[in-house]
Amino acid sequence: MNERARAAGDIGKQRIEALSDGLYAIALTLLVLDLKVPPLGEAVGNEALVHALYALAPKALTWILSFWVMAILWMSQVRIYRLVHSLSRNMVRLELLQLACVSLMPFSTSLLGEYGSTPAAAVLYSANMLAVTLLGALRTRELLHAPRVHANLIDDQVRRALKIRAYGLPSCAAVAFVLAFFFPAWNLLAMLPMILVRTLRSA
Amino acid sequence: MNERARAAGDIGKQRIEALSDGLYAIALTLLVLDLKVPPLGEAVGNEALVHALYALAPKALTWILSFWVMAILWMSQVRIYRLVHSLSRNMVRLELLQLACVSLMPFSTSLLGEYGSTPAAAVLYSANMLAVTLLGALRTRELLHAPRVHANLIDDQVRRALKIRAYGLPSCAAVAFVLAFFFPAWNLLAMLPMILVRTLRSA
Amino acid sequence: MNERARAAGDIGKQRIEALSDGLYAIALTLLVLDLKVPPLGEAVGNEALVHALYALAPKALTWILSFWVMAILWMSQVRIYRLVHSLSRNMVRLELLQLACVSLMPFSTSLLGEYGSTPAAAVLYSANMLAVTLLGALRTRELLHAPRVHANLIDDQVRRALKIRAYGLPSCAAVAFVLAFFFPAWNLLAMLPMILVRTLRSA
């Protein structure tokens, strides 16, 4: 670790990475807590249990969606932090703000799983996703212009890939947010393009 | 860390390891949350409490089984990552998919502990275990053929040990899965051979 | 790592950092568990849900406050540990004591969110914040006088910044604690000066 290369108030990235890994791990695991074993009494038949489990399907879907979005967010933090050697004070604040929004995801997911067909739940979930992805875009923007990056690791291709990811996600989330007022639940289909973009880029 | 040895989209293994360690730690701890202190009212006698605790025995058993399976999974990730210096994009996806299935284990365990004698619970638990172990086998297969391994650390003996573990676990889980439809709860005895194999190999 | 530089009973800082990062990550995430999805029955209208969500506003506020305070605490631990290479036995005890108080924050926060207008809740929350920040001040004081610091990293400006943070936070918390007996809930405004100080210092 090269202490001299750091600006005065800078902080090494290791601790922020450790806090993030912990917080993502917990938030990802808490998402599942919403899948509760249905209380059916002692002498429950197999049929009744199967039905109760089918009733969990919407919650399972929102779980998968949230897990997928959060995994992408985590991945893009990993990718961008690989290019950076230390973090400015502002960057750390941005990061903590994003972690706060990430830690809110289990709540939003739970709300969506329970009341997915109401605009209120869909709006709040999309707003959470928008906040989280927007803060990610801000981070990418700041890091790409900061003197703290390992410049030799960033060529034009890497830069383009980072930008597509950084601006694509909040764009989709913004569309989902607007649509949430009119087509709750279905509005989340607006997240799908991100899969296509990723597939295209790999081609 | 040798940056040059990495392919363009590769990721160092440290972050995935940290996320995994966190997620396993939480999932392992959440397993216990299913063991709930029985609510018996204020003036409970000792006998009543002892009976209530005995009634937790099936849940305790499923806890032990899940803890044991997840510990083996974690161990095999540790062993295989020791041989690897970086992870391809596909590998990371595989890993996140497996973590999603691992984070589902507390739910399946809870279901099994509550309704272990119904086929639905036994099938879902076995399916979860099958998914988790199968993804582990895919990982081992991909890593053994990838150019990212520390080749000097893998001799024939290590390779054979990795394969036995990688394919043995999902094989047992597949048998348990099929048997779950017919002999719920008892089907999990199909996991036992893994202990024997491990004991044999140490001999 | 220079083993010789350590006193006999000293401990490297890595493990304490890892435990702290984990514990903070969990405590930060548990804060949100208090925001529970309101149970409204199956056929809930959008209006009813919006109202139920508005009713969560006080809990959301206490969540933000606690997240903010705990993020500051974590940040100041990060900043001070950057200057230190190992920890004395006493330091580790102080740290564990602080972690105990940090792990209590979700409970105090929950209490405040539920009964914020009663003195009892406001007093207990402020006491918890006082304990946590006071232990942080003790740590800063001990570290600044200990032979374990990387002396070359501490100039007068760093030292002053550390002291402002270390003594400012418990001072605010002490005022909040006293005011809690008379103006529950409003007493927490006493934490605001910390934002101003931080803004001033950046100027």
Next chain:
Amino acid sequence: MNERARAAGDIGKQRIEALSDGLYAIALTLLVLDLKVPPLGEAVGNEALVHALYALAPKALTWILSFWVMAILWMSQVRIYRLVHSLSRNMVRLELLQLACVSLMPFSTSLLGEYGSTPAAAVLYSANMLAVTLLGALRTRELLHAPRVHANLIDDQVRRALKIRAYGLPSCAAVAFVLAFFFPAWNLLAMLPMILVRTLRSA
């Protein structure tokens, strides 16, 4: 990291440390979940809340005891791992077994906090503590005789300190276990000598 110094099946200690830190962090935080905000209805008076909080006192006491014991356990793992460079297969199993018992502590603590005056709860809690400390003693014993230690870090004084800690804790726990059948709750005073020993040793 010196790969050659390891025996064939050995594992580096970093991953086990990370899993332990995560699991301890979670278990320590879950202990607090037992302190639940009392549900008192909307228009609760301050007096009623104060009474409800006083009623939490026994749970607060068991929380402190468990936090203290688990902090000591974690500390002794930290101290002993500092002396070791890699872990044998058996050591890892021992460690995972201990982590299983540690993850059970929140349950035992919860049981003790709820039904502390019944022998069943006191016996189960003491048994948990006995298992956890006994496994710690086994670990110390195995490590002190293993070829994996950094021999130069262990002099006679360190060795004696490790042994006092390793055998003192399970001895106290064993006494507490036996007394639990006759003097539930009071039996835990048998843990007190450990504080004295530690104080004596520091003198």
